[in-house]
Amino acid sequence: MTRTPRRNEALMAELLTCETAVWEALMSGDMAQDAAALDAGFLGVYPDGFAGKDDHTGQLASGPTVRNYRMDQARVMELGPDYALLSYRATYSRPYSTKDKVMYVSSIWKRTGTGWINVFSQDTPAAVPDGS
Template structure:
């Protein structure tokens, strides 16, 4: 069976599911998109899946977002590295800009985010 590489639209749609979970404060939706062995890297350090999901248990972690400058690098037929610029704001906060790289893998027929790194814009 031939496997198809992910499209930019496919992985961007999945990535936006993570952002929608942050806006909705939906930890279950966020967890459903992350691999059990997820690793996140941001200015505060490393996070596993539970650490990524935990803030949503208190409610929304974002009040809005916009993604642009999207690009996709294929790491393998079942792996894609999605990179983009995000403008977002925390509830009651100012708009912030960061660059994000997210590695998505297809395992058992489902796409999961296994790694994400957030870099604040200079």
């Protein structure tokens, strides 16, 4: 299926809204909001290893894990009628630090009867910390 630029823009907007909800949950420490965005079989691939849904939500047990964030350079790729890949660069800082970190994120989202749900995410630290 070939998407027109307008349809790609709409898909991009939908997935950025979904991805933003995950970041906002990490900023507010909202485990329920984080859980609502993740599929039961969610798989995260991170520099420190693999994580499931419980690992992802469990990181919020002690409160927020992100102080602020920004997403840019977003790209979207349709993987099938009900799956799409969102990739972007994230600049963020932790609650205990003012120093920004930069990583590239790729998330696979699945369309359900009630919206999109995140089934996979991989974070790759940027080779150059400031992203340049």
